[in-house]
Amino acid sequence: MNIDEKGFNQDFQFEAPMAPKRTRLQEFWLLFRQNRLAILGLFIFILFFCCAIMGLFITSGPDPLFDPAMIRLQEKLRPPLAKPNLDSLRREEIPCLGFYLMGTDDLGRDVFARMLQGAWVSLTVGFVAVGISVLIGIFMGGVAGYFGQHHIRVDHILMTILLISGAGLVMAHSIRFGAVLLCLTLAYIFYSFFTQNRSGEKSVPSWAKVFRKSAVSVDTLIMRIVDIMLCFPSFFLILTVVALLPASIYNIMIVIGLTSWMGTTRFVRAEFLSLREQDFVAAVKTLGASNFRIIFRHMMPNAIAPVLVSATIGIATAILTEAGLSFLGFGVPPPHATWGNILSDGKNFIFDAPWLTFIPGIAILIVVLSFNLFGEGLRDVLNPKLRERH
Amino acid sequence: MLSFIGRSVVQKIITLFFVSIVSFLIIHIAPGKPSQVDPMNPKFTPEVVERFRKEFHLDKPLHVQYLYFYKDLFTGETVSWKDNQSVLKKIWERFLNSLPLFIVGTIITWTLSFPIGIRSAIFRGQFYDRSATFLSYLLISIPGFFFAYVLIIFVVNQFHVPVIGMETFGIGDGASLPHIFMDRIWHLLLPSVLGATGGIAVLSRYVRSQMLEVEGQDYIRTARAKGLSPEQVHYRHALRNALLPFVTMFGLILPGLIGGSVIIESIFSWPGMGRMAYEAILARDYPVILTVNFVSAILVLAGTFISDLLYLIVDPRIRL
Numbered sequence: 001m002n003i004d005e006k007g008f009n010q011d012f013q014f015e016a017p018m019a020p021k022r023t024r025l026q027e028f029w030l031l032f033r034q035n036r037l038a039i040l041g042l043f044i045f046i047l048f049f050c051c052a053i054m055g056l057f058i059t060s061g062p063d064p065l066f067d068p069a070m071i072r073l074q075e076k077l078r079p080p081l082a083k084p085n086l087d088s089l090r091r092e093e094i095p096c097l098g099f100y101l102m103g104t105d106d107l108g109r110d111v112f113a114r115m116l117q118g119a120w121v122s123l124t125v126g127f128v129a130v131g132i133s134v135l136i137g138i139f140m141g142g143v144a145g146y147f148g149q150h151h152i153r154v155d156h157i158l159m160t161i162l163l164i165s166g167a168g169l170v171m172a173h174s175i176r177f178g179a180v181l182l183c184l185t186l187a188y189i190f191y192s193f194f195t196q197n198r199s200g201e202k203s204v205p206s207w208a209k210v211f212r213k214s215a216v217s218v219d220t221l222i223m224r225i226v227d228i229m230l231c232f233p234s235f236f237l238i239l240t241v242v243a244l245l246p247a248s249i250y251n252i253m254i255v256i257g258l259t260s261w262m263g264t265t266r267f268v269r270a271e272f273l274s275l276r277e278q279d280f281v282a283a284v285k286t287l288g289a290s291n292f293r294i295i296f297r298h299m300m301p302n303a304i305a306p307v308l309v310s311a312t313i314g315i316a317t318a319i320l321t322e323a324g325l326s327f328l329g330f331g332v333p334p335p336h337a338t339w340g341n342i343l344s345d346g347k348n349f350i351f352d353a354p355w356l357t358f359i360p361g362i363a364i365l366i367v368v369l370s371f372n373l374f375g376e377g378l379r380d381v382l383n384p385k386l387r388e389r390h
Numbered sequence: 391m392l393s394f395i396g397r398s399v400v401q402k403i404i405t406l407f408f409v410s411i412v413s414f415l416i417i418h419i420a421p422g423k424p425s426q427v428d429p430m431n432p433k434f435t436p437e438v439v440e441r442f443r444k445e446f447h448l449d450k451p452l453h454v455q456y457l458y459f460y461k462d463l464f465t466g467e468t469v470s471w472k473d474n475q476s477v478l479k480k481i482w483e484r485f486l487n488s489l490p491l492f493i494v495g496t497i498i499t500w501t502l503s504f505p506i507g508i509r510s511a512i513f514r515g516q517f518y519d520r521s522a523t524f525l526s527y528l529l530i531s532i533p534g535f536f537f538a539y540v541l542i543i544f545v546v547n548q549f550h551v552p553v554i555g556m557e558t559f560g561i562g563d564g565a566s567l568p569h570i571f572m573d574r575i576w577h578l579l580l581p582s583v584l585g586a587t588g589g590i591a592v593l594s595r596y597v598r599s600q601m602l603e604v605e606g607q608d609y610i611r612t613a614r615a616k617g618l619s620p621e622q623v624h625y626r627h628a629l630r631n632a633l634l635p636f637v638t639m640f641g642l643i644l645p646g647l648i649g650g651s652v653i654i655e656s657i658f659s660w661p662g663m664g665r666m667a668y669e670a671i672l673a674r675d676y677p678v679i680l681t682v683n684f685v686s687a688i689l690v691l692a693g694t695f696i697s698d699l700l701y702l703i704v705d706p707r708i709r710l
Contacts, residue, residue: 037524168415168452224405231409231687233645235652236667237416240679243671244420320533324653327535328668347539354543361536369531376527 031381038377044370052123055116065096066113068337075100076108077353103355105345111359114337118360121338122367125253125322126315132257134311137264140222142295144265145272148219155192157215159185223269226262234259238321242330249332252325256318263310271303305382312375316368323364339364391702398698402691409687414456417676446471463681472675480666481681485647487556488655488662492647494582499589506590507597512624514602522598526591538584538657551576555659581658585651593639597632604632637704641697645690 022030032038058065074088080103084094095110102111163185169178216224238255245251275281276299284298325331326340334341339360346356443449447458462468468477506526510519545553551573552558558573604610605628613627652664659665663682670678 037527165453168419224408227405228408228412231405231690232413232683233686233690236664236683236686239652239668240671240683241416241420244417244674316531320531323533324535327533328653328656343533343536350539350543357536357539361533361539364533364536365528365531368533369527372527372531 028381032377035377035380037373038380041370041373041375041377044366045374048119048367048370049123051116052119056120059113059117064113066110066116068109068113068117069335070109070113072104072108074108075104076106077349078104078108079353080111080355080359102359103353105342105356106349106353111342111356114342115339115359115363117337118339118342119363121249121332121336122319122322122364125249125256126319126371128253129256129260129318129322130311130314132254133261133314134264134307136257136261138268138300138307140226140261141265141268142272142300144219144222145269146276146291146295146299148217148222148269148273150218152216152218152221154215155188159188219269222265226265229259229262232259235321235324239325239328239330242325247331247333249336252322252331256321260314260317263314264307267306267310268303271306272299275299275302306379309375309379309382312371312378316371316375319364319368319371394702395699398695402695406684406687406691410460410684411456413680413683413687414459415452417679418452418455442471459677459680462677463684468677468681470670470675470678472670472673472678477677477681480678481663481685484661484663484666487660488647488664490578491582491585491651491655491660491662494578495585495589496643496646498582498586499593502586503590503593504597507594508601508624508629510594511598511601511605519598522594526595529587529591532587534584534587534651535653535657537587538580538654541580541584545576545580549576553577553580553658556661577658581651581654581660584654597636600632600635601628604628607631634705638697638701641693641695641700644693644696645686647689 059068070093072084072089072093075084078084078100080101081099082103083099086094097112100110100112102115105111105114162181166178166181166185169175169181237259241255241259242252245255281294281298284294289298322331322338323340323343326338327344329341329344332338332341343357343360343364346353346360350357447455450458459468466476466478469475470477470480506522510522513519542553545551553576555577556574557570557577605624610623610628613623618627647663651662652668654660655662655665656668667679667682669675670682
C-alpha cells in the first residue's frame with residue numbers, strides 16, 4: 001500500500017509539502033495585473049500622491065519655488081503656456097518655469113502653483129476623512145460583531161442618558177442643574193464599580209432589580225445607531241455642520257469622517273459574525289488568547305478586504321464632497337487654494353478663461369476616477385466570488 | 391405579516407425620535423447663534439435681538455426649546471425665522487418645484503440603465519461591456535458642478551437656448567403655448583440629466599452584476615440546452631429573475647426627493663428643496679433646516695419600509 005502510494009506520487013509528480021508556491025501578495029499581484037484599468041488607476045494614484053507631496057514642499061515655506069498667493073494684477077487671465085510680460089514684472093514675480101504652465105487666474109496668480117497646493121488639500125481630506133471613518137467603522141463593527149451578544153442593563157442606559165443630558169445642560173448654560181445630574185451619574189458609576197468588585201448581588205434590594213435587567217444587546221444598539229445615522233441625507237448634514245462650524249480644513253475632514261462610517265461598520269460586523277463561529281477563532285480562544293489579540297491579530301486580517309475596498313472608494317467620495325463644499329463656498333478659507341474653489345472662482349470667467357474651470361475639473365475627475373478604478377480592481381481581486389472563471 | 395408591519399413601524403418611530411433629538415442637538419450645540427447672523431445690520435439692536443430670542447423661545451433651556459419646536463411642527467405652526475412664513479407651506483411650494491426634476495431624472499435613470507446593464511451583461515468582456523464599464527466609472531467620478539458647466543457651455547453654444555432657472559425670464563407674456571412648453575423642457579432637461587448621471591452609472595453596474603449572477607445559474611444552462619433562442623433565454627428566463635431586487639429599489643429612491651441636489655439646484659438657480667435648504671443653512675434658519683431634516687428622515691424610513699414590504703410581496707421565498 002505504502003509502495004503503491006509512493007509510485008502514485010512519483011507518477012504524477014506531486015511536490016511533497018503542499019504549501020502554496022506563491023505568497024499571498026504575489027498571488028494578489030498576479031490577479032491584479034490582469035485588470036488593466038485598475039493598474040491605470042494605481043499608476044495615476046501614485047502620480048497624484050507624488051505631486052501632492054512635492055506640491056506641499058514647493059508651494060509652502062517662507063520663500064516657495066511656486067508661490068500660489070503671489071498676485072500679479074497686470075498679468076491676469078493669461079492662458080496656459082503664456083509667456084509672462086517681463087517688463088512689467090518685478091524680479092521675484094517672474095514664475096520660475098519662465099512661463100505660466102496652466103495660465104493665471106483673475107488676480108494673476110499662477111494656476112499651476114494653486115493646483116499643486118490644492119492637490120495636497122484633496123489628498124489629506126481624502127485620507128484623513130476616510131481614516132477617521134474606517135477607524136470608527138472598525139471599532140463599532142468589531143464591537144457589534146464580536147461582543148454583540150452581550151447585553152446592556154437598564155441602569156447603564158439610564159446613566160448614559162443622564163450623563164449626556166447633564167453634559168448638554170452644562171453646555172446650554174444651565175450649569176447648576178446639569179452639574180447636579182453629572183455628579184449623580186458619576187456617583188452611581190463609582191458605586192456600581194465598587195459593588196461589582198465585591199460581587200455583591202445580594203446587596204441589591206428587590207425594587208432595584210428592575211434596573212439590573214438587560215435591555216438591549218450591544219449589537220442591536222449599534223445597529224440602531226447606524227440606522228439613525230443613515231436617516232440623515234449625508235451631503236446636507238455635512239453642509240449644515242460645516243456651515244455652522246468655523247471654516248477650517250480640519251473641520252471638513254472630521255465631519256466627512258464622522259458621517260461616513262456606517263458602511264464600514266456594516267461590513268466589519270457581517271464579517272465578524274461569520275468569522276466568530278469559525279474553527280480557528282475557537283482554537284485561538286482555547287489557547288487562551290485575549291479578546292484584543294483575537295480581534296486584531298486573527299480576525300481583523302480576514303475581515304479587512306471589504307473595508308479596504310470601501311475605503312478606497314470612500315477616498316474618491318470624500319475628495320468629491322470636499323470639492324463640492326469648496327465649490328459652494330464652505331470649507332477651506334480663501335487664500336488657501338483647493339481644486340473646488342479654483343473651479344468656483346473660475347466659473348465666473350468660463351467664456352473668457354475656460355482653463356480656470358477645465359483644469360481643476362479635469363484634475364478632480366482624473367483623481368477620483370483613478371481611486372474608483374483602483375478600488376473596483378481591488379474588489380475583483382479580493383473577492384474570489386467575483387473573479388472570472390477561466 | 392401584520393406583526394412584521396407593526397414591529398417595523400414601532401422601530402421606525404423610535405428611530406425617528408432619536409433622529410429628531412440628534413439633529414436638534416447638532417444644530418443648537420454648534421457654535422454661533424442665529425441672532426448673530428447679521429451683526430453689521432444697524433437694525434439689529436440688543437433690544438431687537440432680545441425680542442427675537444423671546445419670540446422664538448431661544449432664551450429657554452434646550453429641552454424646552456425642543457418640546458416647543460416639535461409641538462409647533464406637529465401642529466403645523468412652525469414659522470421660518472427669516473420671513474415668518476409657515477415652514478410647511480414653504481417646503482410644499484419648493485417640493486412642487488423639485489418634483490418635475492426628480493420625476494424626469496428618475497425616468498431617465500431607469501430607462502437608460504436597464505438596457506445598458508443588460509446589454510453589457512450579455513456581451514460580457516467584449517468591447518461594448520468594457521466601454522460601458524469605463525463610461526460608468528467616468529460618470530461616477532465626474533464632479534457634478536464641473537459636468538454642469540461643461541453641459542451648459544455645450545448646450546448654450548450649440549443650440550442657443552437659455553437653460554438657467556425654471557423658465558426664461560418674462561416668457562409668459564406674448565409667447566405661444568408650444569413655445570412656452572419647449573422652453574420649460576429645455577430648462578428641465580439639463581438639471582435632470584445631471585441628477586441622473588450618477589444614478590445611471592450605479593444602477594447600470596448593478597443591473598449588469600445581477601444579470602451576470604442569474605446567467606450563471608443552472609436553469610439558464612437548461613434553457614439553452616433545450617434549444618431556446620438566445621433572446622428567449624436572456625429576456626424571458628434570465629431577466630425576469632434578475633429584476634427581482636430592483637422592485638425594492640422603488641422604495642429606496644424616495645429619499646432622493648429631498649436630499650437630491652443642493653449643488654445642481656444652486657448652479658441652475660432652480661427654486662427647489664435643495665436650494666431652499668442651502669439658503670436656510672446660510673441664514674441659520676433653524677426651523678427650516680430642522681424640518682427639512684425631519685421630513686427627509688421620514689422619507690428614508692418610509693422608503694426602507696416600502697422596499698421591505700415590496701420584497702415580501704414579490705419574493706415568495708422570504709417569509710418573516
